[in-house]
Amino acid sequence: MDKTGRYQFLAEPFHCDFSGHLLVGHLGNHLLNAADYHSRERGFGMDYLGPRHKAWVLSRLAIELEETPRAYDEMTIETWVEGAMRYFTTRDFAILAADGHAYGHGRSVWALIDTESRQPTDILAIRDGSVADYIDAERSCPAGRVSRVRPAADHCRERRLEMQYSDVDVNGHVNSVKYIEHALDLLPLDWYRQHPLRRLEVAYVAEAHAGDTLTLMLDQVSETEYHFFIQKDKEKDKSCVDVAHGKFVFG
Amino acid sequence: MDKTGRYQFLAEPFHCDFSGHLLVGHLGNHLLNAADYHSRERGFGMDYLGPRHKAWVLSRLAIELEETPRAYDEMTIETWVEGAMRYFTTRDFAILAADGHAYGHGRSVWALIDTESRQPTDILAIRDGSVADYIDAERSCPAGRVSRVRPAADHCRERRLEMQYSDVDVNGHVNSVKYIEHALDLLPLDWYRQHPLRRLEVAYVAEAHAGDTLTLMLDQVSETEYHFFIQKDKEKDKSCVDVAHGKFVFG
Numbered sequence: 084m085d086k087t088g089r090y091q092f093l094a095e096p097f098h099c100d101f102s103g104h105l106l107v108g109h110l111g112n113h114l115l116n117a118a119d120y121h122s123r124e125r126g127f128g129m130d131y132l133g134p135r136h137k138a139w140v141l142s143r144l145a146i147e148l149e150e151t152p153r154a155y156d157e158m159t160i161e162t163w164v165e166g167a168m169r170y171f172t173t174r175d176f177a178i179l180a181a182d183g184h185a186y187g188h189g190r191s192v193w194a195l196i197d198t199e200s201r202q203p204t205d206i207l208a209i210r211d212g213s214v215a216d217y218i219d220a221e222r223s224c225p226a227g228r229v230s231r232v233r234p235a236a237d238h239c240r241e242r243r244l245e246m247q248y249s250d251v252d253v254n255g256h257v258n259s260v261k262y263i264e265h266a267l268d269l270l271p272l273d274w275y276r277q278h279p280l281r282r283l284e285v286a287y288v289a290e291a292h293a294g295d296t297l298t299l300m301l302d303q304v305s306e307t308e309y310h311f312f313i314q315k316d317k318e319k320d321k322s323c324v325d326v327a328h329g330k331f332v333f334g
Numbered sequence: 335m336d337k338t339g340r341y342q343f344l345a346e347p348f349h350c351d352f353s354g355h356l357l358v359g360h361l362g363n364h365l366l367n368a369a370d371y372h373s374r375e376r377g378f379g380m381d382y383l384g385p386r387h388k389a390w391v392l393s394r395l396a397i398e399l400e401e402t403p404r405a406y407d408e409m410t411i412e413t414w415v416e417g418a419m420r421y422f423t424t425r426d427f428a429i430l431a432a433d434g435h436a437y438g439h440g441r442s443v444w445a446l447i448d449t450e451s452r453q454p455t456d457i458l459a460i461r462d463g464s465v466a467d468y469i470d471a472e473r474s475c476p477a478g479r480v481s482r483v484r485p486a487a488d489h490c491r492e493r494r495l496e497m498q499y500s501d502v503d504v505n506g507h508v509n510s511v512k513y514i515e516h517a518l519d520l521l522p523l524d525w526y527r528q529h530p531l532r533r534l535e536v537a538y539v540a541e542a543h544a545g546d547t548l549t550l551m552l553d554q555v556s557e558t559e560y561h562f563f564i565q566k567d568k569e570k571d572k573s574c575v576d577v578a579h580g581k582f583v584f585g
Contacts, residue, residue: 090492095363095364095367096366096367096370096380096504097363097367097370097503097504097509097511098363098367099368099503099504100499100503101503101504101505101506102500103504107502108500112346112348113346115347115348116346116348116349118348119348154504226428235387247519247523248351248518248519248521248522248523248525248526249351249357249359249515249518249519250519251351251352251523252348252350252351252352253348253350253351253352253354253405254352255352258348259349264500266499267500268499268501270499271499271544271545272498272499272544274420277498292552293352293522294523294524
């Protein structure tokens, strides 16, 4: 089987924002779905791992867009494994238009956890290290890595939001892309009239569940760059726990 | 061209809830997308109407589900026009599994508005009444009509929520399905462990936009039936305006 998986998606009109461009949250879910199809077809998907009490957990995600697909655009998402170590794999993405040119690229880092202990487990132990058979070290991905961000003393926007039924996905915790959607929602719709999203980065630190209350914080670090920080309330001692943080770069 | 349009969709795993069933919001968007494809292909879609300052506006929607598609299920959504009058069309849906059996059905009522005056305009004036050529009065749809609901004196749940960038779709106002998602989120995730949604109804009264604050109210009318009411704040005089209301029936 080919190292690269190729999956067709359509920018469905009711998945598009007010400007007729695919909502980046929907694009992010397409990437997660493509990752799932690729790993299933190659024997290390959730269907194989679930009954063995293991699950892939997204640790980092970067998406770079030169152009955002518009309503009715067909796209092919290519995905391949760039590298695998004991506790992390790097999976890359190319988001291609019907004529073959790239809308953009993505890069992600995944851990494999034991769903009972919630601890990382050895990726190279799956099917005697079969993940290694699919590593494509030749193909480079232009999307850069997720960089470190530090919160400012004052945030330009802050919002508290309780996580609900529709925030939770098939893994039982808040969907990775929902954090991105909620963070993008910290900026007013008018911002998006002038500023298309060109790059996003997110690092996932802890899981949140339905009923958790998140605090979403946004810092502006340049005219077109924002950093975001997401924490959840800890019931026990009224402290907060980091859940995710990342970066948006607009055009 | 056939009166019925048929469109393929997949219950993508990251569009599924914690129980592995397609989120009804995503199913609702599939219905809206199918309606859009059907009307475009027959010459009365948004692409034809937009430049003529006209748009379809969803007025009522009912979805009845005997079974909810599960992750990786392929489905075909069939849609056809049941009837057209001067100011309203009725469009029906069948949601079919790969083996042809029905997951469920839908029924919707649409108005055509002038996007400048926001007033209803004559549907039968489009292309000399060409909508009439596609009416399939023979085919019945088992999904019942949207019934009337009245708010109780006390609500069992109430939530205020500001509408954001990602709530707004290609029409420039809050996406029809987002109201349903936000209303479903009034019930805790634990409710959904025991109670699959079997029927939903929604009537749309007014449009909301990014920046509007909604009040979402839920009434329990029987063990498995809830009614919801959504209002938006009016800035001018601090009063409220009805935006949508409807009903959920669970199994």
